[in-house]
Amino acid sequence: MTQHMARLGALRGYAQSRGHAQSRRLRRPAHGRNAPRRVAMLSVHTSPLDQPGTGDAGGMNVYIVELAKRLAEINIEVEIFTRATTGALPPTVELAPGVLVRHIDAGPYEGLAKEELPAQLCAFTHGVMQAEAGHRPGHYDLVHSHYWLSGHVGWLAAERWGVPLVHAMHTMAKVKNAALAEGDTPEPAARVIGETQIVEAADRLIANTDEEADELVRHYGAQPAKVAVVHPGVNLDRFRPADGRAAARDRLGLPQDAVIPLFAGRIQPLKAPDVLLRAIAVLLDEDPSLRERLVVPVVGGPSGSGLSKPERLHKLAARLGVSDVVRFQPPVDQQRLADWYRAATVLVMPSYSESFGLVAIEAQACGTPVIAAAVGGLSVAVRDGETGFLVPGHDPADYARALRRFIDQPHLGEQLGEAAARHAQAFGWGRAAASTADVYTDAMQEHRRHLRSAHG
Ligand code: UDP
Numbered sequence: 116m117t118q119h120m121a122r123l124g125a126l127r128g129y130a131q132s133r134g135h136a137q138s139r140r141l142r143r144p145a146h147g148r149n150a151p152r153r154v155a156m157l158s159v160h161t162s163p164l165d166q167p168g169t170g171d172a173g174g175m176n177v178y179i180v181e182l183a184k185r186l187a188e189i190n191i192e193v194e195i196f197t198r199a200t201t202g203a204l205p206p207t208v209e210l211a212p213g214v215l216v217r218h219i220d221a222g223p224y225e226g227l228a229k230e231e232l233p234a235q236l237c238a239f240t241h242g243v244m245q246a247e248a249g250h251r252p253g254h255y256d257l258v259h260s261h262y263w264l265s266g267h268v269g270w271l272a273a274e275r276w277g278v279p280l281v282h283a284m285h286t287m288a289k290v291k292n293a294a295l296a297e298g299d300t301p302e303p304a305a306r307v308i309g310e311t312q313i314v315e316a317a318d319r320l321i322a323n324t325d326e327e328a329d330e331l332v333r334h335y336g337a338q339p340a341k342v343a344v345v346h347p348g349v350n351l352d353r354f355r356p357a358d359g360r361a362a363a364r365d366r367l368g369l370p371q372d373a374v375i376p377l378f379a380g381r382i383q384p385l386k387a388p389d390v391l392l393r394a395i396a397v398l399l400d401e402d403p404s405l406r407e408r409l410v411v412p413v414v415g416g417p418s419g420s421g422l423s424k425p426e427r428l429h430k431l432a433a434r435l436g437v438s439d440v441v442r443f444q445p446p447v448d449q450q451r452l453a454d455w456y457r458a459a460t461v462l463v464m465p466s467y468s469e470s471f472g473l474v475a476i477e478a479q480a481c482g483t484p485v486i487a488a489a490v491g492g493l494s495v496a497v498r499d500g501e502t503g504f505l506v507p508g509h510d511p512a513d514y515a516r517a518l519r520r521f522i523d524q525p526h527l528g529e530q531l532g533e534a535a536a537r538h539a540q541a542f543g544w545g546r547a548a549a550s551t552a553d554v555y556t557d558a559m560q561e562h563r564r565h566l567r568s569a570h571g
Pocket residue numbers: 166167168169172173174175177379380381414415445446447448449452471472473474475477
């Protein structure tokens with residue numbers, strides 16, 4: 116509760132600091148004639164009010180918050196439905212002007228894992244229906260669901276309200292299972308079935324990249340015409356080089372002359388923070404004198420299958436003999452995270468699968484290059500050789516080699532970092548929201564056409 120409230124304060128504070136610009140923008144006409152006035156956005160298993168970087172809260176939470184705010188700025192109101200996980204929160208919370216979070220009672224507040232939520236989808240849908248029933252018919256013009264669990268609620272709600280369903284998968288079971296880390300738990304068949312049903316039911320599917328669009332078609336039989344690609348964004352006001360690396364290192368108490376490869380994000384096998392630690396061990400083996408100059412922050416908390424053994428990474432660091440250079444940091448708010456990005460020599464993201472990888476684009480927006488696995492959205496987020504390096508596979512020796520370049524060529528980081536900051540400029544949330552609004556308009560037009568032809 117306290118964490119929720121503190122975070123809400125931070126989110127509101129940000130909204131208020133931009134309040135003047137927002138009220139100006141809210142007076143602008145709606146985005147296109149057929150754009151929705153009000154969208155029901157569904158995020159069953161994780162709240163936009165949660166602190167990202169641990170547990171179930173990550174990129175999708177950031178995506179929903181940022182997208183909703185920018186949609187509201189172009190006059191599309193958003194109401195976000197999420198499962199109540201504490202009794203202390205009010206039923207509704209205004210996140211920003213035009214963005215309302217609705218807490219739905221579905222199952223106990225605490226102790227339910229994401230894997231147990233399929234059994235609560237009826238209860239959640241009931242809550243969503245009740246909320247809508249309190250308004251005049253036609254309150255929502257469109258449903259936008261996030262992740263397969265929400266897709267199932269959206270399927271029914273959209274049909275009942277006679278409005279289109281737009282769905283974003285964020286991650287897909289078949290894609291995750293095809294690239295599992297060694298020993299990681301595969302996603303269950305029930306999820307694959309659920310995802311296939313949503314692909315069939317949705318009027319539009321939003322994919323982060325062309326590759327994800329292709330995966331929807333190849334693995335789930337999506338009709339290509341239903342799939343739209345919208346790159347997610349980065350908050351360019353928050354993530355920017357600002358006063359630079361030296362000042363950020365001062366604020367974080369980090370040495371000015373250190374080499375700092377940073378890991379940021381949810382700690383789970385899928386994100387492969389272990390590959391970074393193993394690469395560090397390789398570097399130190401090759402050149403023990405580096406020990407004096409290396410600081411390896413790991414910012415984030417346990418998540419997913421990493422939750423069952425939260426101490427695993429600490430133990431690995433000890434086994435590899437690198438504990439003295441690794442600094443584990445609990446998740447931080449994005450203002451603070453921006454400083455970690457600025458302070459770093461390079462962000463390292465050796466993930467096995469990543470539908471986009473927001474931290475890669477956030478770090479670049481702060482002027483920090485990225486070493487990333489050449490998987491999923493990371494191949495779009497990072498320009499190989501220009502804003503960082505894409506590494507095929509997960510061999511720690513390859514990551515050590517890429518890191519070595521930053522050590523051997525002290526100006527490389529600066530050079531790639533400048534290009535990275537420029538590259539990130541193309542990923543503002545304003546653009547992502549405008550493209551999403553176009554998808555909404557398309558879905559509404561087609562839905563109306565279908566209704567007209569169905570009624571002769
Ligand atoms: N994040 C954060 N604090 C942390 C670590 C991460 O706010 O301590 C945020 C980060 O800014 C990013 C998100 O969590 O927006 C992670 O998104 P990403 O797409 O990289 O990974 P996901 O969590 O979706 O797998």
